[in-house]
Each structure stands twice: as C-alpha cells, then as structure tokens.
Amino acid sequence: MRIFVTGASGWIGSAVTAELLAAGHQVVGLARSDAAAATVANLGAEVRRGTLDDLDALRAGAADSDGVVHLGYNHDFSRMADAAQTDLAAITALGETLAGSDRPLLIASGVAGLPGNPVTERDSADPSGHPRMANALAALAFAERGVRTGVIRFAPTVHGDGDYGFVSVLVGVARERGVSAYIGEGGSWPAVHRLDAAALVRLALDKAPAASVLHAVAEQGVPTKEIAEAIGRGLDLPVKSIPAEEAVAHFGWIGPFFGLDSHASSDYTRELLSWTPTHPGLLADLDAGSYFKR
Structure with missing residues (x-):
C-alpha cells in the first residue's frame, strides 16, 4: 500500500515510517521543514512538503494514498485549544477526502486521564476532557461515511x-x-517501546476494522x-x-x-491484531x- 503519514519525521512517526517501509509499503511523509524532509528522505520515504495547517496538502496526500496515518500534532501546552482545532481541521480534511473509499485512516490519541482501572479499548473518552478526545470521536464518526477509521491510544510514555x-x-x-x-x-x-508501537500501527493498517479503538500499551x-x-x-x-x-x-x-x-489494558488490541510486544x-x-x- 501507499501510505500517507503526517508526523513522519517525529519520534513515533519515524519508527512507523521505517516499519512500513520494511514491510514493503510505500510511504509519503509530510514534512514542514528542511530538517524534517531530510529525516523522511533518509528513511527511504517520499517527501510531501506541507504543514498541518495546509489542508490542501493534506487532501492531496490522502487522495494519492491507499491509507493515512495521522501522527502529527502541535504539542504546545501553552496553546492547547489552538492545537486541538488544527488537529480537528486536519482530521476532517483527511476523512472527507477518504470518504466512501473504505481506505484506512488511523489517528493518534492517548490513554492518560481516561476513566477506568484499567482503561480498556471499550472505555469511552469524555469529549469534555482534553480537546484531543473530542477529535478522536470525530475521526471515528467517519466510519459511517465509508472510511476504515481507527484511533490508536498511545501510552503516556513511548520510550526507547x-x-x-x-x-x-x-x-x-x-x-x-x-x-x-x-x-x-x-x-x-x-508504557510502550516505540518499535512495538510502530508494529501495532502496521498491523492496524492491515487488519483493524472500521471504528476501531486500539491501545498501544505494552505495560499496563x-x-x-x-x-x-x-x-x-x-x-x-x-x-x-x-x-x-x-x-x-x-x-x-x-x-x-x-x-x-x-493503568491501561491492551488485551483487546493484542487479540484483534495478534500484536505481541517484544522490546x-x-x-x-x-x-x-x-x-x-x-
């Protein structure tokens, strides 16, 4: 598959890009700077220049792909509301482009702060909490419009x-x-090792059904x-x-x-995707x- 990845030069995104390439996929990585473009190119992926605010670049990347992994996010804690609005606009642009295609759209979210002890994949996020939780629900709603959506909730520490x-x-x-x-x-x-998290993303692209909520959690x-x-x-x-x-x-x-x-469980994710963390x-x-x- 030809996969469009936002955040492809980042900590998780670069591992995902390498994992997808090793599995035989083509990867097109969004890059906002020369440094990011060099990172993406050095991994062996194609570069598409643009930012998360550049909705035309996002639409073009999604239209020219067999699936999208949206990992890019502006982690500026002084402007959380603005970052969430940018993320929602990006998710909407990607989802609308993929509508009716049954192509996958995977987005990143988190398990930290969710109710449940442990939190499971079936526990719903409160959209009134962190604004990113509402964005995850918006992404899942595209399943009703013919997009194979998935939300990957990452552990608060993705280490390595x-x-x-x-x-x-x-x-x-x-x-x-x-x-x-x-x-x-x-x-x-x-917690989860970044290489185990990258393997989960690859498996989700291949196997996860529409409206899946998955936990990238190796240690509860x-x-x-x-x-x-x-x-x-x-x-x-x-x-x-x-x-x-x-x-x-x-x-x-x-x-x-x-x-x-x-505490967060990944029992459902492991069973669904046959995901076994090894790092x-x-x-x-x-x-x-x-x-x-x-």
Missing part, C-alpha cells in the same frame, strides 16, 4: 533509545534538581516510584517523595502528568543507560 519525551524530561528535572523525585506514594504510567502501569528509582540509579542521585502540592514547583509542567495513577520495558530501557548519555 533517542526518546526526547516525558521520560527524558524527568531525567532533565532530576539532573537540574539534584534529586530524582516522585509524587506522594507514587502512581503508575502505562509502571510504578512512578520505580521510574524515579531507575533515574536515580542512572544519575547516581538520591530518590525522594515530594507532596502533591509541590509537584508543579519541582517538576514544572510535567508535574501533573507524573502525578497520574493510570524492552521502560525500566529495562532506563537501566540500559541511553537516557543518561545526553
């Missing part, structure tokens, strides 16, 4: 060598503060205390608990996320040391 996401931020905070902290008695974070809940302890080992720093009311002062913007106590877990990845060599 080269990760610059949440775990990398926590490592940076620990370095700056001279202590590796966790909040209260600690909570839990679901990694204790945040153990994450802090692994960071402490890696940096040779003390580990301590801090009160919840001090979380933002200590961690900054990531404090509320690290304070979550979230190291989060704590093993931390103990391997790559997070501390930067």
